[in-house]
Amino acid sequence: MYAINSQSNPLHSDVWPSANKFEAEIVMMTANMLGAAQGGGSPGSGQEIVGTVSSGGTESILLAMKTYRDWAHDKKGITAPEMICPNTAHAAFDKASQYFNIKMRRIPVGPDQLADVTATKAAINENTVVIVGSAPPFSHGLIDPIEELSELARSHGIGFHTDACLGGFILPWAEKLGYPVRAFDFRLPGVTSMSADTHKFGFAAKGTSVVLYRGPELRHYQYYTTLEWPGGLYFSLTLAGSRPGGLSAACWVAMVSIGEEGYLESARRILGTADYLKNEISKIPELKLIGDPIFVVAFTSDVLDIYAIGDYMSAHKWGLNSLQLPPALHLCTCLPHTQPGVKEG
Numbered sequence: 001m002y003a004i005n006s007q008s009n010p011l012h013s014d015v016w017p018s019a020n021k022f023e024a025e026i027v028m029m030t031a032n033m034l035g036a037a038q039g040g041g042s043p044g045s046g047q048e049i050v051g052t053v054s055s056g057g058t059e060s061i062l063l064a065m066k067t068y069r070d071w072a073h074d075k076k077g078i079t080a081p082e083m084i085c086p087n088t089a090h091a092a093f094d095k096a097s098q099y100f101n102i103k104m105r106r107i108p109v110g111p112d113q114l115a116d117v118t119a120t121k122a123a124i125n126e127n128t129v130v131i132v133g134s135a136p137p138f139s140h141g142l143i144d145p146i147e148e149l150s151e152l153a154r155s156h157g158i159g160f161h162t163d164a165c166l167g168g169f170i171l172p173w174a175e176k177l178g179y180p181v182r183a184f185d186f187r188l189p190g191v192t193s194m195s196a197d198t199h200k201f202g203f204a205a206k207g208t209s210v211v212l213y214r215g216p217e218l219r220h221y222q223y224y225t226t227l228e229w230p231g232g233l234y235f236s237l238t239l240a241g242s243r244p245g246g247l248s249a250a251c252w253v254a255m256v257s258i259g260e261e262g263y264l265e266s267a268r269r270i271l272g273t274a275d276y277l278k279n280e281i282s283k284i285p286e287l288k289l290i291g292d293p294i295f296v297v298a299f300t301s302d303v304l305d306i307y308a309i310g311d312y313m314s315a316h317k318w319g320l321n322s323l324q325l326p327p328a329l330h331l332c333t334c335l336p337h338t339q340p341g342v343k344e345g
C-alpha cells in the first residue's frame, strides 16, 4: 500500500481523492472506537466527532493546543492563554506551550500519581483555555480522573483534552474484555478533544496519529489559510504542508486488515501478559508496583537502586524505561512481550 501511494499528497486533496478518503475513514474508525457514536452528536448537529490525521502523538497534541489558543482568542478575546496539565502529561504539552506561547500551569500529581482535581480547580482563571488529562500518561500508566477533570472544564466553559496517544487503541478493547477502565473518551460530555496514536497500538507504520474534536467549529481553529500568496489560495490542515499519503494508506490498510477482532485479540494478549508481569513483580518483596496499571507496568523500590535494576535488565535485553520524580522503571507491555516464553524469561 505504501509503494502504490508513495507519491500521493493529502495537501492536494483534489489531485489525490483516495488520500482524502483513507484519512476520513481513519478518523471515523478512531472516533467510533472512542465513543463518538454514543457521546458525539449526529452528522450536521455541530457536535459530531471530527478530526484529522497527523504525523504522530506530538503533532496531534500541538495541533489541539494551538486550536484552543485560537478558539479562546476568537470566542473569548483571551490574549494571554494558559493551559493546565498534571505534571505527568507528556512533554509534548510543554513543547506546545513554548511553540504557541501558551502559559503552562503544571499541577503536581497526588501520591497516587493521578491528576489532582482540587488543585486543578484552584488553578483555573479567566485565561485558562484548556485542561488536560491522560489515558494513560507515559510515565506510570494510570488513567487520570478524566470524568471529574472534564466536568470541571465543562462547568467553566473551558476545553478539555484527553491524551490517549498511548491508550487510545488499547483501553476500548480492555473495556470490552472486562477490565476496569476509567471513563476517558467522548462518552464524557466535557471531553472536547482527544489524541490517539495509530502508530502505537493501532499497529500502523510510524508517522500517523489522529486528533479528534467535538464539532467541526472547534476543529476549524486548527487549520491554516492564507489568501494573499502569489502561489494561489493556500490552506493546510496540520503543521506540515505536503504530507505522506503513503503513510495514511498504509495506516488505513493496517486498521482494516487488523479490524476489531484483531485489536481485541492483541489487547487480550497484551493485557494478559501485563497481568502476569504485575503478579510476578508483586511477589518480589524489594519491588513496589505503582498503583494498579492496565498495561504500562511501573514499579519502584525503597531498598534497591531502581536504576541499577534497569541497567541489569538492559544487559539482559529487557528495555525498561527509566522514570524520575520519583525514581522508577516501567515496562510498556507490547505484542513482542506476548510471544511464548518471553515474559517468563
Ligand SMILES: Cc1ncc(COP(=O)(O)O)c(C=O)c1O
Binding pocket: 056, 057, 058, 059, 090, 092, 134, 136, 137, 138, 163, 164, 165, 166, 197
Ligand atoms: C501519553 C503519550 N502522549 C503523547 C506521546 C507522544 O507521541 P509521539 O512520540 O508519537 O509524538 C506519547 C509517546 O509515548 C505518550 O505516551
